[in-house]
Amino acid sequence: MISYELALKLKEAGWTQENPEYVFDGQELEQSTLHEEVCENVSVFAAPLLEELIAACGEELQTLGRRESIDGTKYWAASKYELGSLDWEDIAPYEELKKGNSPEEAVANLWLKLNEK
Secondary structure (H helix, E strand, O other): OOOHHHHHHHHHOOOOOOOOOEEEEOOEEEEOOOOOOOOOOOOEEEOOOHHHHHHHHHHHOOEEEEEEOOOOOEEEEEEOOOOOOOOHHHHOOHHHOEEEOOHHHHHHHHHHHHOOO
16 A cells, blocks of 8 residues: 555645545545545545556556665666666666555556656
8 A cells, every 4th residue: 555645645646536445534544435424624535556556557657566776675666668677777767767665656656757747
C-alpha cells in the first residue's frame, strides 16, 4: 500500500476519488464501504492498488522492477522506457526513473510525473 502522504499527492494531482477500494480516513488506511460517514474535519481520499496505478499509467509504463544501487540499497523503479537488463540509472533520464520502497510507490511516482501540470 502507498503512504498517506503519497495518496494525498495523488489526490491533489487529480487521481480519481470515485469508488475507491481503500481510503485514508485521516491518516488511517481503511477498507472503503458504501456506508462511509465522513466527518467534516477529516479528509477521506483514495489509496489506489498496484493494478489501478498500472492501468492508469497505461502504455507509458514500460518497466517495473526491483533494482539495487551501487551502495547496495534496494528499491523498486518504474520507467516509461523499456530497459531490459541494462543499467537503468545509466540509460534512463534520471527524472523519468521513479523509485519507491514498494512497486505501488514507484508506479504512483511515475503517474505523478506523467500527470504534471
